[in-house]
Amino acid sequence: MKWKVRIEIMLKENILDPQGKAVKGGLNALGYKNVADVHVGKYMELIIADTDNQEDVNKQVDEMCQRLLANPVIEDYTFQVEKMEG
Amino acid sequence: MKWKVRIEIMLKENILDPQGKAVKGGLNALGYKNVADVHVGKYMELIIADTDNQEDVNKQVDEMCQRLLANPVIEDYTFQVEKMEG
Numbered sequence: 001m002k003w004k005v006r007i008e009i010m011l012k013e014n015i016l017d018p019q020g021k022a023v024k025g026g027l028n029a030l031g032y033k034n035v036a037d038v039h040v041g042k043y044m045e046l047i048i049a050d051t052d053n054q055e056d057v058n059k060q061v062d063e064m065c066q067r068l069l070a071n072p073v074i075e076d077y078t079f080q081v082e083k084m085e086g
Numbered sequence: 087m088k089w090k091v092r093i094e095i096m097l098k099e100n101i102l103d104p105q106g107k108a109v110k111g112g113l114n115a116l117g118y119k120n121v122a123d124v125h126v127g128k129y130m131e132l133i134i135a136d137t138d139n140q141e142d143v144n145k146q147v148d149e150m151c152q153r154l155l156a157n158p159v160i161e162d163y164t165f166q167v168e169k170m171e172g
Contacts, residue, residue, distance in 0.1 A: 026154055039131045041128070043128055045125045046123065048122065
C-alpha cells in the first residue's frame with residue numbers, strides 16, 4: 001500500500017524568524033499593509049510504499065522528522081497521512 | 087476581522103528538485119528504504135487583519151503569491167484561509 005504524507009515544519013513560537021520578518025516587510029512595502037504577521041517554514045511531500053498499516057506510517061514519519069527532517073530543538077512539525085489509490 | 091492563511095509552495099512537477107532528491111537519499115541511507123519520493127517546498131503562515139470579506143482575502147493572497155511569495159514560472163502554490171476568533 002502507498003501513502004502520501006504532507007509535512008509542515010515551522011520554527012517554534014519563541015524562536016526568532018528573520019525570514020518571516022523579511023517577507024512581512026516586503027509585503028507591507030508592496031502596499032499590503034494589512035499583513036500583520038508572517039512565519040516561514042518548510043513543506044514536504046513524501047510517498048511511502050510497501051506499508052500496510054497507517055499506524056506504522058505515522059510512527060515512521062514521526063521518527064524521520066525527529067531524526068532528519070526537522071530540528072526538534074527549534075522546530076515544530078505536523079503531518080497528515082493519506083492512502084493513495086491503486 | 088482577522089484571517090489566518092496557510093500557503094504551500096512547491097516546484098512544478100517537471101522541474102528538477104535536487105533538495106527533495108537529497109532528502110530522499112538521506113532517508114534511504116538511514117534505513118527508510120520504503121520512502122519512494124520526496125518533494126521539498128515552502129510553507130508560510132500569514133495573519134491578515136482589517137479585512138471583512140473572505141473573497142477579498144483570497145484575491146489578495148493570490149496576488150501576493152504571484153507578485154512576491156512564489157515564482158509562478160517554476161512554482162505552484164495552494165492556500166487555505168481561516169477566520170480567526172476575536
